[in-house]
Amino acid sequence: MIGFGKMKWIGVSMALILFLPLLAGCALSAKQDAAAAVKPTPEQLQKVKLLNETAETMYQKVQQGDIPGSRAVLQQISDQVTQIRFEGITSVEGLNALTDTITEAKRVFQAVQFNPDAGKISAAKVRLATDSLTHASQPLWLQYYKQLQDDVNVIEQTAKASDKTSLQHASAHFEQHYSIIHPSLLISRPAEDVERMDSLVAFVKSQSMSQGMPFRNVLNAVPPMRQMLDKLFMKREATAYLPYPEPQNPILWTLAFGSVILAALGFAGWRLSKKNDGIVTVRRNEDGYI
Template sequence: MLGARNWKWTGILMMLMITGTLLLGCSSVGQSKVAAIPKPSQEQLHKVELLNKTADDMYQKVMKGNFEGGRVGLQQLSDQVPQIRFEGITSVEGINALTETITQAKRVFNAAKINAGEGQVYAAKIRLATDALTHSNQPMWLQYYKLLQDDVNLLEQAAKQQSKADLQKIAAQLDQHYGVIHPSLLISRSPTDVEKMDSLNTFVKTQISSSAEPYKNILNAVTPMRQTLDKLFMKRETTAYLPYADQQNPILWTLVIGSVIMMALGFAGWRLSRKNDGLVTVQRIDEA
């Protein structure tokens, strides 16, 4: 009985030690992945800051009606972008979104007659995009969360009231607001999450234009749209995850927890081996 009991405790300790080893192994893999991500150099950061300043100057001029000054600033941006290495700053999708937005803006600003509203929209797109490159933690585009949520709420209300005219108007409004931050999303967030929101937005527009009664399908799309927006804007409840610091440095916390487990297991194993040569004393009931 004593031998079986001893083997039972030994087995438990072995399982816990394996768990601790796996935790440490996972943290090592995580560390190697983090180390593989290149950090931007000071030269890169300086060039991106200059790009952001140029975009801000262009935006301010366009908002004041100085489209010629905006055109000059846009050309400066077009010249600066190829000189910047974006490794460690954004993804390939983010770079493509920025360059494509600048290219589209140049078409608008180089037209024989500039559409003022369209020019301002592109100026805002570029301004938000360059800000996303320089302020990864708190980019300005996060301010669009309430605006987009309000659009989705209005979309739901119009679908419940089965008002197709309102649906068309609100869907166009949602599409415009979402389009302004779309390049910034590709710079700051996972392309997979952005593509999901793209698909939902396209689905709503398609339903309104092709279906006589799109109300039910649009209502079904409302909840996924809200959930996707929450994910893109990182509006999840942080209080549900403890400790909070784990979100900031999960690898460090994994190492700490794994180290504590290994030390505790080592001490427990030492005590077990020292006490009665590893045997557990068991008293009879009548001797207790």
């Protein structure tokens, strides 16, 4: 038998079990909102703009075949990055992607045997990455959408035709084109979305290189690849990807919800106390279980 006082404490405990996670969720939401509310200073924006202009100069020099000039400008880019604070501009993943891209470009341009094609790809990566810092709503890398969609179409066609050699070539082309915008994606989009796309790209590549007959597996991967591309390039309705909107005052909603729980449990305990003089009898069923 359980007394009314103990019943009340059980009710309070149950309410706290439901109530405290909601408070924790609100605290986490508030913390995330505070982080998202960080705004870059005019000085930061000016430095990022200068970085983007320097990257454009480097890209043009590479296109003109001025490799010594490209190396000099690339060093300027490397120096400028160390003087910029990126809070409110991009995430930690985005900053790491930017610095890794610059480091990779320096290795390409400082190689004993310079590869012109690799140099152009590295210059394009740097250029797109810095542009995504300054043009968050309409970055240059968005122009790659059609190219990547065409690559996925070729992957699908070669898989349907069971042409493994062509499938390998199609997968390699897609991976190369995707790698050019990969740093920009990490700068502009949530890391978890980029990781999902990375996994799909790696899966298709591994399947195309496998010893068996991977065509069905590749065809199964095509729809989610298209879906992730649409999401990364924001080509579908935003409502298809946005989370359920939070209430304007989550703390008030939480307090109200918790009050309802407490009131309901308290009322139930009061009814039981009136019915059995404050004693709740716990009986066993026919099988002997409580």
